[in-house]
Amino acid sequence: MMGVSGAGKSTVARGLAKRLGWDFAEGDALHSEASVAKMAAGLPLSDADRAPWLARIAEWIDAEIAAGRHGVITCSALKRAYRDVLRRPGVLFVHLTVSRAELERRVSRRAGHFMPASLLDSQLDALEPPDDDEAALVIHAMGGPRATIRSIVARLEDRQGARAEAGDS
Secondary structure (H helix, E strand, C coil): CECCCCCCHHHHHHHHHHHHCCEEECHHHHCCHHHHHHHHCCCCCCHHHHHHHHHHHHHHHHHHHHCCCCEEECCCCCCHHHHHHHCCCCCCEEEEECCHHHHHHHHHHCCCCCCCHHHHHHHHHHCCCCCCCCCEEEEECCCCHHHHHHHHHHHHHHHHHHHHHHHHC
16 A cells, blocks of 8 residues: 555555555564654655665565465555565555645644654655556545545455456357
């Protein structure tokens, strides 16, 4: 589950995993203490700061694949280069998009999160939405978590149906 801060990654990913009976992991929990402190101080992470974090997320994905399990993990995955670190056969990125005004509203109302609203601009500036050649769904997450989860499930079912039809011909 990818997107900028406030897009609803954690809420939607947790709900999607529960609905599908899949494993769930909070990517933010895999940040180093130094990275969390840096963000809490209002400083954006550099690519070098993100590299070990992305490696830990990739390890989680690899463990799920090796165990034959399905899972949902959150990660901003703002740049294609970051997604390239995480890309595996069978991995699908779900990019949650939300209007800027809604992002600002959500981030300003969050309590107890290390990511301050002041970093929203740096995330939006860094964001490289998935290209057409990437395995990704773009989901407009303005309707609330339940509606967003329903939309994702419907799109996943459409993808499964299309793959099944392609295999039949």
